[in-house]
Amino acid sequence: MSSVKEQLNILVELQEAEVGILSLEKEIASVEGRVQAMLAEQAEFEQRVKDSTNKLNELKKQYRSDESEIQMIDSQVTRSKEKLRAVKTNKEYQSTLKEIDDLKEKSSLIEDAMLENLERIEAIESEIAEQLADLDDVKQEVASKQSEIRAVGEKQRQTLAQRQQERDSIMNAIDDKLQDLYQKVKRQGGGIALAPIVETVCQQCRMNIPPQLFNELMRLDSLRMCPHCQRIMYPKDVLFD
Numbered sequence: 279m280s281s282v283k284e285q286l287n288i289l290v291e292l293q294e295a296e297v298g299i300l301s302l303e304k305e306i307a308s309v310e311g312r313v314q315a316m317l318a319e320q321a322e323f324e325q326r327v328k329d330s331t332n333k334l335n336e337l338k339k340q341y342r343s344d345e346s347e348i349q350m351i352d353s354q355v356t357r358s359k360e361k362l363r364a365v366k367t368n369k370e371y372q373s374t375l376k377e378i379d380d381l382k383e384k385s386s387l388i389e390d391a392m393l394e395n396l397e398r399i400e401a402i403e404s405e406i407a408e409q410l411a412d413l414d415d416v417k418q419e420v421a422s423k424q425s426e427i428r429a430v431g432e433k434q435r436q437t438l439a440q441r442q443q444e445r446d447s448i449m450n451a452i453d454d455k456l457q458d459l460y461q462k463v464k465r466q467g468g469g470i471a472l473a474p475i476v477e478t479v480c481q482q483c484r485m486n487i488p489p490q491l492f493n494e495l496m497r498l499d500s501l502r503m504c505p506h507c508q509r510i511m512y513p514k515d516v517l518f519d
Contacts, residue, residue, distance in 0.1 A: 283498045286472075286512040288452060289460055293472050295445040300469070302438045309431035316420045323413040330409060334402045337395055344392045351385045459501070460510075467509045474514035475504075481514070483507035 355378055362374045449457065464471035473482035478492045485506040487495075495502050496513055504511050 281498070282500055283516075285452075285456060285501065286498070286510075288448060289456070289472055289510065290512060292445065292448045292452070292460065293464075293470065295441060295448055297470075299438060299441050299445060302434055302441060306431055306434050306438065309427055309434070312427055313424050316423060320413075320416050320420050323409070323416050327406060327409045327413055330402055330406045334399065334406065337399050337402065341392060341395050341399065344388050344395070348385050348388055348392075351381050351388070355381050355385075463503075463508065463510055467507060471510055473504050473507060473509035473511050475511050476514050480504045480506060480509075480511065482509055487511070 358374055358378045358381065362371065362378070365371045365374055452460070460471050467482070470482060473480045475481070475487065475492065475495060478486050478489060480487060483504060483506045485504075487505060491502065491505065495511055496516070498513075498516070502511050503509065
């Protein structure tokens with residue numbers, strides 16, 4: 279049967295392997311999240327371009343509608359002028375003149391609106407050009423970073439597989455009784471089974487253990503539990519020498 283010191287050494291090695299595996303698993307899980315965050319940022323830029331394009335199309339549609347209305351008004355003015363030459367009474371003449379003036383005023387107001395609309399169209403076209411340039415930059419950056427991040431993730435997965443093999447190898451070197459104890463304490467200790475002791479202080483729960491218990495621990499003649507956090511204690515300074 280292996281000595282207590284050898285048991286503690288292998289348990290510490292096992293715990294370090296499992297902590298490393300857990301850390302790698304968390305890092306790998308965050309990789310896809312980082313990629314999705316960048317894709318979401320790209321989607322925001324794409325949505326801005328889409329919104330601006332929709333606004334531009336609406337303005338152009340209104341501009342074309344105003345053009346059609348002005349053409350219709352011009353036709354009405356032409357007909358009214360022809361009608362003016364045929365009127366026989368002053369009342370009809372004055373009424374037709376007013377009709378022409380009203381049509382011209384309406385046309386003038388529409389033309390003013392069209393000029394304002396044209397300015398907005400030009401401004402949005404310029405804005406879209408800038409947005410497309412920004413979007414292109416974002417796409418290139420996302421593609422580059424996405425490739426880099428996933429490459430790192432792949433390396434991490436390879437390292438994880440290696441660490442898992444190392445952990446399994448260590449676990450296979452432990453007898454069943456010690457494995458059961460380790461797993462039980464790990465469950466109770468929130469995933470951490472062992473607690474290094476430095477100068478009578480448990481480095482997991484940060485509590486002092488009794489001097490007598492510390493002296494017993496230093497003899498390394500049996501496995502002992504921290505009286506506070508119930509983890510397997512080991513004197514950090516005397517292992518792995």
